[in-house]
Amino acid sequence: MNKVLVVGAGGVAAVSVVKMAMHPEIFGEITLASRTLSKCEDIAKNVKDRTGVTIKTAQLDAMKVEDTVALIRESGAELLVNLALPYQDLVLMDACLEAGIHYLDTANYEPEDEAKFEYSWQWAYQERFKEAGLTAILGAGFDPGVTSIMATWVRKHKLDGIRLIDILDCNGGDNGKAFATNFNPEINIREVTAPARHWENGEWIESPAMTHKYEFDFPAVGKKNMYLMYHEELESLSTHFSEIERARFWMTFGDAYINHVTVLQNVGMTGIEPVMHEGTEIIPLQFLKTLLPDPSELGELTKGKTCIGDIITGPAKDGEGEKTYYIYNICDHEECYAEVGGQAVAYTTGVPAMIGAAMVMQGIWREPGVWNTEQLDPDAFMDMLNKDGLPWQVVELDAHPEF
């Protein structure tokens, strides 16, 4: 098995495909397909310049299942890596079932006309993938993805279970723009304007968006304000690790970012309901996306580091009470750009997607069914993170921080 089809040609795909081309022993033939062919061709040129590898490109509207099935058959791919948008998850899973190939994505399904994301839609495919003998891996980016695999690794090697988990996502990078999002603006703004939600003692606790703030001193970055948010891996982690007492997700934002989002929200620019503008129907958030910088073009401008990881407390493996570990990766925007031509947010998603794909291609993650990343053995994935540009560290803390 060595042929892969990647769908979507944005910032994340631009990194993932370069990294796949660096592993010809795993990804023998790469086809990249997306709605806009020229974006695939730009990525193909970057891949050729950096690695000497020629990849195939194709135009595809992934919403048309039959077109995807035909392309899968033509490409001979055995795995489809979905790096398009969360709206395409279900149609691409349908196409994989019809064509009989494995599936992997980095974000859970979200209906385009509802600001709601949850795993129920994709988990409903469990039996169909199992019966077909096919594997679907959900959420193999950094968060979700690496942060869940890190939790599994700590649970396998250091702790007998997880009582408390805080996922901390810090982007200490600066691109010099007054306001720009690090990945798809539409998805990013839908995420940050949603109410915050965390898991505590068997129930979801909801609070208004961006109201819980805490200043944390991040390794290699320094002090940053982080905000409590809802993030999709909280749902899968609390489902699959039923012992978890409290699971929270935090992301850093600068004051300027928060001010811009607040104003845009107040004036209705983040809305997803269609409005009439001079006789034409527009969706405000999609119009806003048109105005904002394209995240895939921020690489050259961005300086600084990201620090993403988990603080986890639970019963120690050696039976000596509780222990707390902080497991994290530090990634440098300028180093990413020098290596692949993308910034660290695309890099920290694109590299894990490549590694997850490598796990499937090599048969390491090949159990039939639909799996979140914390349900899979973490060791080979964690080894490859160290070798492929996202080295991680684990340190013991005196106690779980109070925040």
Ligand code: NDP
């Ligand atoms: P971009 O918006 O940069 O790229 C998305 C790509 O998908 C574009 O090339 C777009 O085409 C293509 N696309 C959209 N609709 C279709 C369609 N119907 N058929 C074919 N192609 C389509 O997004 P990113 O690269 O920033 O993000 C990619 C994915 O990664 C998203 O799902 C995002 O949520 C996820 N993500 C996950 C993270 C994680 O850590 N787990 C972190 C960051 C992102 P066109 O160019 O024509 O618009």
